[in-house]
Amino acid sequence: MVSTTALLVQHRFARDPDLLEEFEALAKTAEYNVVGTFDVVGPSSARFGIKGGKVEEIRIWIEAQKPDVVFYSPGLKSSQMYRLKEEWKTDVRDRVQLILEIFDRHARTPQSKLQIEQARLSYELPFVRHQLKEHLDKERAGPRPVGRQVGPGEDLLNLRYMEIRHRVAAIEEKLQKISEASELKRKKRVDSGFLEVALAGYTNAGKSTLHRALTGSQVEVAAGLFTTLSTKSSDLAMDGRQVVLTDSVGFISDLPKSLLRAFNTTLMEIADADVILLVVDGSNSVDEVRRKANVCLDTFTRIGINGIPIVTALNKVDLIDDAGIRERISALDGVGSEVVPVSAKEMLNLPTLVSVIESLLPILSVYSIDLPYGDSTMSLISWLHQVGSVRNQKFKEDRIEVEASLSLDVAQKLLKMLPQDAIRKLEPKSDNPAQGA
Ligand SMILES: Nc1nc2c(ncn2[C@@H]2O[C@H](COP(=O)(O)OP(=O)(O)OP(=O)(O)O)[C@@H](O)[C@H]2O)c(=O)[nH]1
Ligand SMILES: [Mg+2]
Numbered sequence: 001m002v003s004t005t006a007l008l009v010q011h012r013f014a015r016d017p018d019l020l021e022e023f024e025a026l027a028k029t030a031e032y033n034v035v036g037t038f039d040v041v042g043p044s045s046a047r048f049g050i051k052g053g054k055v056e057e058i059r060i061w062i063e064a065q066k067p068d069v070v071f072y073s074p075g076l077k078s079s080q081m082y083r084l085k086e087e088w089k090t091d092v093r094d095r096v097q098l099i100l101e102i103f104d105r106h107a108r109t110p111q112s113k114l115q116i117e118q119a120r121l122s123y124e125l126p127f128v129r130h131q132l133k134e135h136l137d138k139e140r141a142g143p144r145p146v147g148r149q150v151g152p153g154e155d156l157l158n159l160r161y162m163e164i165r166h167r168v169a170a171i172e173e174k175l176q177k178i179s180e181a182s183e184l185k186r187k188k189r190v191d192s193g194f195l196e197v198a199l200a201g202y203t204n205a206g207k208s209t210l211h212r213a214l215t216g217s218q219v220e221v222a223a224g225l226f227t228t229l230s231t232k233s234s235d236l237a238m239d240g241r242q243v244v245l246t247d248s249v250g251f252i253s254d255l256p257k258s259l260l261r262a263f264n265t266t267l268m269e270i271a272d273a274d275v276i277l278l279v280v281d282g283s284n285s286v287d288e289v290r291r292k293a294n295v296c297l298d299t300f301t302r303i304g305i306n307g308i309p310i311v312t313a314l315n316k317v318d319l320i321d322d323a324g325i326r327e328r329i330s331a332l333d334g335v336g337s338e339v340v341p342v343s344a345k346e347m348l349n350l351p352t353l354v355s356v357i358e359s360l361l362p363i364l365s366v367y368s369i370d371l372p373y374g375d376s377t378m379s380l381i382s383w384l385h386q387v388g389s390v391r392n393q394k395f396k397e398d399r400i401e402v403e404a405s406l407s408l409d410v411a412q413k414l415l416k417m418l419p420q421d422a423i424r425k426l427e428p429k430s431d432n433p434a435q436g437a
Contacts, residue, residue, distance in 0.1 A: 006032035007067040009058060011040045011050050011074070017291060019253065023073050023095065025204075029224035030101045035067050048087070049080045055087055062088050071098050074254055078130035096123060096256040102226050103259065111178045111266070112229040118171040119262040121164045128164065132157045179265040182231075186272060189233075193387030193410055194242045195361055196233070198273035200300075202292040203250030205279040206315040210344035211247040214354070219247050226250060231269050238358055240389020240405050246273070251299045253291075260302070267303050275360045276300075276310045277353075278336055279344075282328055283319040290331045297335065309360040310336030313353055318343040364388070364405040366426045369414065371400050380417075384410075 006027050010020050020039050027034050038058055040050045048055050049072065062070065070088060072081075073095040084092045100120050107113045135154050189196070199207040203225045211219050215234035220227050231248040249266055260267075270276060280293055293312070300306070312335050317325050329339045338356050342349045369384075371377040381402060384390050387410045392403040403426070406414070414423050 003031065003033040004069060005035045005067045007058075007062065007065070007070045008034060008037045009040065009050070009070060009072045010038065011044065011072070013043070014041055017287075019073070022252075023071070025225055026095070026098050026102065027071060029226065030098055030105065032069070032071075035065060036061065047080070048083055049076055055084070059088055062090055066090075069093060071095065075256075078127040081127075082130075095254070096258070099226070099252070099256055099259065102224075103229060106226055106229050109230040111175065114171050114175055114178075115229075115259075115262040115266065118168055118175070119256070119258040121168050121171075122258040122261065123256065125161070125164055125168075128157060128161050132161060175262075175265065182265075182269075186269075189244065192242070193383075193407075194244055195274045195407075196244050196246060196272060197236060197275045197277055197357055197361075198246045198270040199248065199277050199279060200270050201250060201279035201296055202281065203252050205250065205281040205292075206344045207250065207279045208247050210277075210279055210313065210315065210342070211245060213344045213347055213350060215245050217247075225252070229263075229266075231266055236354075238354065238361075240364065241358075241361065241407075242386060243361070245277070246270075251296050253295045255299070264303065267299075270300070271303065271305045271308075273308055274362065275357055276305075276308050276336075277357065278310050278312045279315050280312060280328075280332065281316055282314045282325065282341065283316040286327050286331050289314075289328050293332055293335050311353070311356050311360060312336040312339045313344075314339050314341045315344055317341045318346045318348065362407045362409065364407055365411065366391070366403060366405050367411055367414075368424045368426055369402045369404065369418070370422045370424075371402065371418075373398055373400065 008020070008023050008027060010018075010023055012018070018039060020037055024034050024037065038054075038061075040054050042051065045051050058070075067090065069091040070084070071093055072084070075096055076084070076092070076094045081092055081094065100116065100123065103112075103116045103119070107116050132154065135157060139154065186196075199211060201207050204223070204227075208219045208221045208228050211217055211232070211234070212221065215236055217232065217234040219232050226249070228247055229249050231246050233244040233246040236243040236245040246269055248269060249263055278293070278296055280289055282289065284292065312332050314325065314328055314332065320328070325341050329341065332339045337360065340349060340353045340356055342353050344350075371380065377400060381390070381393070381400070384402065384404050384406070388404045388406040390402060390404045394401040411423070411425070
C-alpha cells in the first residue's frame with residue numbers, strides 16, 4: 001500500500017518548547033509518511049495562524065513536493081483552516097484531528113469507540129457552525145430569495161448541526177450507562193476489600209509494559225503513541241492485601257479539549273485510586289522527563305485529582321547509565337513521594353517498586369477477633385483471608401480466636417458485623433514498629 005505523505009507545520013512562540021519530534025511521532029503512529037517539517041517560531045496571525053510570509057514560503061514548498069496532507073500544530077480555528085486550504089490548495093488538518101485519527105484506529109472497546117465518536121463530533125461542531133455563518137453571510141449579501149426565509153444549503157447545514165447535537169447527547173447517555181456499570185463493578189471491588197493502584201503517565205512511557213510485568217496481564221504494548229485507550233484492572237500480588245493495578249489511557253501536552261471531556265470518566269478512574277503509579281520514560285532527555293512529568297501533574301489537577309499518594313517509576317533505565325538515572329531522579333524531585341528507577345521490559349527493580357507502593361497503601365493494624373464456631377464464622381474467616389493477612393488461629397472449646405492484619409476499612413466493616421467486644425486492636429510489637437501504627 002502506498003503511504004500517505006504529510007508535511008508537518010508547527011507554530012510556537014519563542015518561549016514554548018519544541019514539540020516537533022512528538023508531532024512526528026504522532027504522525028507516524030497514524031501511519032503517515034512525513035516528508036517535511038516546518039518549525040515556525042514567532043508571533044501568530046489571526047488570518048492563518050502563522051504570518052503571511054511563512055504561508056507563502058510553505059506554499060512554494062508544497063507546490064514542489066506535493067504532500068497529500070498538511071498537519072498543523074497546535075490547533076487551527078475553522079476560518080484559518082479554510083484559508084490555509086485555499087492558499088495551499090491541499091488538505092489541511094490540525095494536531096487535534098491527527099490525535100483523533102490515532103484514537104480512532106486504536107479504539108477497541110465499545111466505550112472508547114463512543115468516546116472517540118463524541119470527541120470527533122464535538123470537534124466538528126464549531127466547523128459546521130462556521131460554515132453555517134459563512135453561508136448566511138453570503139446569502140445576506142446577495143438578493144433575498146423570494147418567498148423563503150432560508151436557502152437550501154443553510155437547511156442542510158442546520159440539519160447537520162442539529163444531527164450532531166442529538167448524536168452527542170445520545171452518546172453521552174450511552175457513556176453514562178457504561179460508566180455507571182463500571183462504577184458498580186468498582187464499588188463491588190472496594191466492598192470486597194480491594195485496594196486500587198492506578199497507572200498514569202505520558203503516552204508511551206511504558207505503563208502497559210509495567211502492567212504486564214507486575215500482574216502478568218496481556219494488555220497491548222506498542223512503540224507508537226496512545227496504544228491503550230481503555231482501562232484494564234488486574235490483580236497485583238501483595239502480602240495480605242488484595243490490590244488491583246489499573247492500566248489506562250496516556251496523557252499528552254495540550255490534550256484536545258474534546259478528548260479530555262470524552263475520556264473524562266476513563267481518566268477519573270485514577271481519581272478513585274488509593275495510590276497513583278506515575279510512569280515516566282527515563283530514556284527521554286532530562287528536560288523532556290521534567291516537561292512530561294509536569295504535563296501529568298497538570299492533567300491530575302485539571303481532572304480534579306489531589307491528595308492521592310504518588311509513586312514515580314522512572315522507567316526504561318536499561319537504556320541509560322547510572323549518572324543519567326541520578327540526574328533524572330533529581331529532575332523528578334517533588335513530583336511524587338518517591339522515585340524508583342525500574343525497567344518494566346527487563347523486570348529491573350520491580351520488588352522495590354512494589355514495596356514502596358505497599359508502604360503508601362492504607363496502614364494495616366493487627367486485630368484479635370473472637371468468633372463462635374459455626375458456618376458463618378468459617379465464611380467470615382475465609383473472607384478475612386481474602387481481605388487481609390491472617391497470622392494466627394487459636395481453636396478453643398467452642399470458639400476460634402483469629403489474629404489478622406487488616407486495613408482500617410476492613411476493621412470498620414467487621415465492627416459493624418460483630419458484637420463490639422469480639423474485635424480488639426492489638427498494640428504494635430516493639431520489634432516491628434511499622435506494624436499497626
Ligand atoms: N527499553 C525499554 N523499553 C520499554 C520499557 N518499558 C516499555 N518499553 C517500550 O516502550 C514502548 C511503549 O510501551 P507501552 O507499555 O505500550 O507504553 P504505554 O505507556 O502503555 O503507552 P500508551 O498506551 O501508548 O500510552 C514499547 O515499545 C515498549 O516495548 C523498558 O523498561 N525498557
Ligand atoms: Mg498502554
